[in-house]
Amino acid sequence: MGGLEPAEDVILHEQEGEAFLLHVPSGRYFGLNETGLVVWKAVLAGKDPAEELGRRWPDIPVAARQADAQSLVQALANAGLVHAGGSPSGDA
Numbered sequence: 001m002g003g004l005e006p007a008e009d010v011i012l013h014e015q016e017g018e019a020f021l022l023h024v025p026s027g028r029y030f031g032l033n034e035t036g037l038v039v040w041k042a043v044l045a046g047k048d049p050a051e052e053l054g055r056r057w058p059d060i061p062v063a064a065r066q067a068d069a070q071s072l073v074q075a076l077a078n079a080g081l082v083h084a085g086g087s088p089s090g091d092a
Contacts, residue, residue, distance in 0.1 A: 003085040004043045004073065010081050012040065021081055030079060039072045043082055049073060 009024040019032040019040070032040055035053065042052035049069035054062065076082045 004077075004082050005046075005085045006040075006043055007081055007083060023079065023081060026080075028079070030076075030081065035068065036072055039069055040076075042069075043073070043076070 007023070011022040011024060013020050013022070014037065017034045017037070019037045021030040021032065021040070022028075023030065038052050038056050039049040042049040049072070050062075050066045053060065053065040053069055057065070073082065
């Protein structure tokens with residue numbers, strides 16, 4: 001799941017362990033709970049989201065963390081909020 005980068009046109013706003021992302025081109029907001037925020041920060045830092053979830057919640061089984069991280073990363077990608085490193089969304 002490595003090699004992800006946030007899209008350049010996304011703004012993060014954090015408040016009390018939760019956050020929302022604003023996708024500037026579309027004007028759409030995306031809410032993130034604490035888990036989502038850990039995943040987003042992992043992407044920003046170039047770290048593996050599932051590993052970062054494990055650091056935060058070590059008692060959660062690895063398979064569950066991986067599934068949660070993969071599901072959220074896929075949703076972020078589908079919304080145009082992240083893309084594979086080195087190939088910004090929309091470029092061939």
